[in-house]
Amino acid sequence: MEHIRKGLQRYVAVVTLLIFCLTISVSGGEYIIQKGDTLGAIAKKYGISVEDIKKANGLSSDRITAGKTLIIPEAGASSNTQEVSPNISNNNASVPVMATANMSIEKNTDETHETVTLEFRNTDIRDILNVLAKFAKKRILYIGEPQKIDLTASVVSFVKVLNLIKEQSNNLNYLVDDDVYIIGPADKVQNTFLFEVISSKIALNNLSAKELIDITDSIGIDTQSVKVSDKNPNIMLIEATPKNIAYAMIAARLIDKKENFTTDETGKQTLNKTEFTFKNIDAMDFETALEKLEIKASVILRPNDKSYAMVVGDKYAVSDVQNIYNIIEKREETDTAKIEISKFTPSNNKAKDIFERFNAQNTSGAQAILQSGDEPKDIYLIGTELECSKGLNILKGLDINN
Numbered sequence: 001m002e003h004i005r006k007g008l009q010r011y012v013a014v015v016t017l018l019i020f021c022l023t024i025s026v027s028g029g030e031y032i033i034q035k036g037d038t039l040g041a042i043a044k045k046y047g048i049s050v051e052d053i054k055k056a057n058g059l060s061s062d063r064i065t066a067g068k069t070l071i072i073p074e075a076g077a078s079s080n081t082q083e084v085s086p087n088i089s090n091n092n093a094s095v096p097v098m099a100t101a102n103m104s105i106e107k108n109t110d111e112t113h114e115t116v117t118l119e120f121r122n123t124d125i126r127d128i129l130n131v132l133a134k135f136a137k138k139r140i141l142y143i144g145e146p147q148k149i150d151l152t153a154s155v156v157s158f159v160k161v162l163n164l165i166k167e168q169s170n171n172l173n174y175l176v177d178d179d180v181y182i183i184g185p186a187d188k189v190q191n192t193f194l195f196e197v198i199s200s201k202i203a204l205n206n207l208s209a210k211e212l213i214d215i216t217d218s219i220g221i222d223t224q225s226v227k228v229s230d231k232n233p234n235i236m237l238i239e240a241t242p243k244n245i246a247y248a249m250i251a252a253r254l255i256d257k258k259e260n261f262t263t264d265e266t267g268k269q270t271l272n273k274t275e276f277t278f279k280n281i282d283a284m285d286f287e288t289a290l291e292k293l294e295i296k297a298s299v300i301l302r303p304n305d306k307s308y309a310m311v312v313g314d315k316y317a318v319s320d321v322q323n324i325y326n327i328i329e330k331r332e333e334t335d336t337a338k339i340e341i342s343k344f345t346p347s348n349n350k351a352k353d354i355f356e357r358f359n360a361q362n363t364s365g366a367q368a369i370l371q372s373g374d375e376p377k378d379i380y381l382i383g384t385e386l387e388c389s390k391g392l393n394i395l396k397g398l399d400i401n402n
Contacts, residue, residue, distance in 0.1 A: 031205060034258070035066040046072050046203075046232055072203055118161065120151040125169060129183065132161055141246045143184030144172065177243040178303070193242065197224045200245050202236045206269060207256045209236035212248075215255065218275065219310055220302045221247045247303055254298040260312045272318045275310050276325050281339055283309040286328075289341045290321065293380065297321050316372040320380070323369045327382045342366075342381040342388040344395045351376045354398050358391075366391035 031042060039050045039062045050062065056071045064070070120128050125147050133140045136158035153164050162174050162181070173186035177194045204212060209228040213236060216226060222244050229235035238248055261269040278286065283306050287299040290311075297313030297320075311321045328339055346354045355370040358379070362368065366383030368391065370376050381391045 031070045031072050031203065033064050033066050033068050033070060034205075037064065037066065038062070039064060042070065042072075046234070048072070118151060118153050120149070122148050122150060124148055125165065125172075128165065132158065139180045139246055139250065141180055141182045141242055143182065143188065143242070177241070180243045180246045182242050195241060197239050197241060198245065199237070199239050200248075201229070202238065202249060202252045203232075204234045204236070204252060204256050206258055206261055207252070207271065208233055211271065212236050212252055212255070215251055215300075215310070216248050219247075219251060219300055219308075220305065221251070222303075223248070244303075251300050254300055255312050257298075257312075259296070259314050260298070262315050271312060272315045273310060273312045274318055274322055276308070278307050278309070278329070280328055280331055282306045286325075290324075293341060293343045293378075295320055319372040320369070323372075324380060324382060327367050327369065331382075338384050340383065340385050340388050342392055344379045344381065344392055345377055346379070346395070346399045348399050351379055354395060355379050357398050358395055362391070362394065364388075364390035364394055 031046075033042075039053055039059075043050045043053055053059070053070060053072065054062075118128075118131070126142055128149070128151060129140050129142055132138070138158060147170050149165070149168050151161075151164060151168060153161055162183070165183075166172055166174060171186045172183060173189040174181055174183040175189055175191065175194055176182070182189060182194070202209075202212065210233070213226050213228070216223065216238075221240070223238055223240040225237075225239040226248075227237050229237050236248075236252075238245060240248065255271065255273075260272055262272055263269050276283075276286075283299075283301055286309060287301065290297060290299060295313070295317050297311050297317040300310040300312070302308040302310075311318060313321070324341060328341075331339060344354075345351070352370060355368060355376075358368055364381075364383070365387035366381040369380040369382070371378040371380070379395060381388045381395075383391065
């Protein structure tokens with residue numbers, strides 16, 4: 001249970017963050033149950049039996065629920081067979097399992113710093129790390145067995161919370177490799193572990209393993225070995241350092257969503273994807289701007305490269321991002337602080353009508369983009385802070401004056 005209390009100013013921030021749990025088991029990966037799925041169809045897809053899935057997930061019947069996650073045992077392996085990664089000598093070796101969640105976090109800010117009070121009672125450490133990852137916007141790779149702990153803390157930093165978890169858990173340690181926090185058994189998670197090559201499998205629902213391999217190459221993930229499983233074309237086998245396995249899992253989780261694909265008349269799925277190289281804006285700033293605009297697209301960044309981003313999403317969102325990018329890169333400003341992106345949602349008129357009238361009398365200097373789709377609701381403005389401010393005032397006036 002999570003309680004978050006704060007002091008003077010209050011606001012609610014809804015954030016989606018990623019936490020990666022590298023437990024060690026025989027699983028061929030995870031599968032999110034889709035509407036209309038049956039155990040028989042899922043088993044056939046992965047080349048295993050219904051009984052294998054039921055044993056791996058502790059199911060007593062064939063009944064499943066859309067939205068839930070199933071552990072998929074490796075084809076050809078019994079439920080108690082163990083595949084141990086070369087550098088993780090644990091009798092419960094498992095593939096990385098990535099969990100995501102949405103959470104509303106109530107924060108308070110005083111005049112000097114932000115504080116948060118967390119209260120957990122008999123809570124799985126993976127759930128605690130999930131909350132922390134969301135709040136602090138961190139990438140976490142958890143390596144180890146599930147364990148439950150109590151944690152009550154009023155903190156001012158993410159690292160302080162990790163230290164408290166370290167103290168109250170059963171022999172855990174953590175290391176930091178660039179922007180990835182690696183947490184696991186103290187005897188495993190030592191400095192040398194950062195440089196060790198471990199094996200993992202990433203199971204996919206919509207993306208083929210070959211496509212993911214091409215993507216990991218495009219975004220510059222450093223791997224020792226990466227290939228398609230001989231037993232299943234939807235499983236990618238990867239050998240890399242823990243940090244790079246985390247990066248690969250980030251890419252897989254962000255991309256392997258049904259809404260990111262367009263299906264043609266023959267049933268063939270095509271990923272809605274585009275890649276960008278930036279001159280006038282930082283890739284991370286671009287990602288932040290898209291989040292604020294609430295555009296339904298995911299941004300995959302290249303490690304240690306602020307000039308590159310890959311964007312996936314539904315076809316309309318990807319189109320919007322492409323249009324925004326085109327305007328940003330055509331502007332003369334090279335100072336990223338000078339370029340802003342704003343969104344206006346008309347409340348009294350159709351966005352298309354307001355957009356056309358705005359373009360007919362725009363004197364703000366900002367450039368407008370109409371949201372893609374059959375029934376657009378939003379108008380995006382790109383320009384300096386002053387230009388966007390003037391543009392928004394014009395749009396507000398047009399929305400009032402029919």
